[in-house]
Amino acid sequence: MSFANEVRNELARIIPVNVCCQKAELIALLGIRAELRPNKEGDMTLFTTVENASLARKVYTLLKQAYGVSSSVHILQKRRFKKSRVYRVETSLQGETGAILQKDLGASETGFSRQVKWNIVKKNCCKRAFIRGAFLSSGFINRPEGNYHLEIVLNDSRLAADVQRIMRRLGLDARLTERKNNPLIYIKEGETIVDFLRLVEASHALLDFENVRIIKSMRNQVNRQVNCETANLAKTVDASVRQVEMIERILAQQGIKVIPPKLRELALLRLEHPDHTLKELGMLLEPPLTKSGVAYRMSKLERLADDMDREE
Numbered sequence: 001m002s003f004a005n006e007v008r009n010e011l012a013r014i015i016p017v018n019v020c021c022q023k024a025e026l027i028a029l030l031g032i033r034a035e036l037r038p039n040k041e042g043d044m045t046l047f048t049t050v051e052n053a054s055l056a057r058k059v060y061t062l063l064k065q066a067y068g069v070s071s072s073v074h075i076l077q078k079r080r081f082k083k084s085r086v087y088r089v090e091t092s093l094q095g096e097t098g099a100i101l102q103k104d105l106g107a108s109e110t111g112f113s114r115q116v117k118w119n120i121v122k123k124n125c126c127k128r129a130f131i132r133g134a135f136l137s138s139g140f141i142n143r144p145e146g147n148y149h150l151e152i153v154l155n156d157s158r159l160a161a162d163v164q165r166i167m168r169r170l171g172l173d174a175r176l177t178e179r180k181n182n183p184l185i186y187i188k189e190g191e192t193i194v195d196f197l198r199l200v201e202a203s204h205a206l207l208d209f210e211n212v213r214i215i216k217s218m219r220n221q222v223n224r225q226v227n228c229e230t231a232n233l234a235k236t237v238d239a240s241v242r243q244v245e246m247i248e249r250i251l252a253q254q255g256i257k258v259i260p261p262k263l264r265e266l267a268l269l270r271l272e273h274p275d276h277t278l279k280e281l282g283m284l285l286e287p288p289l290t291k292s293g294v295a296y297r298m299s300k301l302e303r304l305a306d307d308m309d310r311e312e
């Protein structure tokens with residue numbers, strides 16, 4: 001199962017204790033997912049279509065507990081897609097309770113006003129429940145082994161701005177963008193995703209995410225160190241190979257006598273120790289020489305080789 005599905009399954013099983021939070025989460029879920037159509041009895045029917053049974057159960061339970069309305073759940077087969085099953089929760093909005101729910105949803109004959117009803121998310125507990133509902137209805141999270149990414153796709157730009165504002169009030173730095181004309185809220189920082197998971201009470205997912213994050217950061221540290229050491233080693237070897245070639249060329253063409261006595265010892269040491277750094281070569285010289293002193297003598301050797309090439 002994908003990590004996103006694991007998180008969604010975990011969240012689908014959470015039923016908030018407080019009615020205020022139940023309402024907030026339900027409004028988020030329905031506001032993004034549901035459709036409202038007039039029925040034969042002259043009332044409105046709410047249709048909420050979801051991909052899995054646990055989420056259908058949650059919608060059903062929240063409607064029952066928060067508003068006291070009963071729904072029926074239907075399993076629909078979609079032929080065109082592999083994942084062929086969807087669940088539709090149908091709720092007839094009758095009487096007083098129906099009217100209250102309709103008002104909380106900001107629903108009318110023409111549909112929903114897709115704006116957040118701020119009185120429903122006044123308290124922090126309700127804000128948390130609301131973003132859980134929003135994530136459940138259209139959220140995605142990448143597995144922590146890959147790039148850190150969490151998003152909630154929304155179908156209305158005002159709603160997206162409101163959801164972003166709610167997340168900001170909870171201290172979550174979420175960004176707003178667009179994909180194929182759909183407004184999209186996203187988080188890219190591992191730390192903030194951890195905060196998100198904590199706020200929506202996805203405790204299992206939080207643990208998994210943190211474990212991978214710790215392993216990743218340790219691996220990065222080790223990699224950085226190894227890369228650094230490898231890079232330095234490669235530089236030393238490259239330089240050394242060039243120096244050895246140059247010295248061998250001088251010896252082959254003109255012999256050791258052409259090299260001034262002061263440079264001779266260094267030239268021979270280089271041939272003997274191709275893997276040494278300049279500093280290490282300096283320590284072998286008699287008397288010892290600093291790294292910059294060795295580099296200076298090496299450059300003189302190079303000039304000698306250049307002059308020899310030019311004379312040819």
Ligand SMILES: [Zn+2]
Nearest residue numbers: 020021125126
């Ligand atoms: Zn609450």
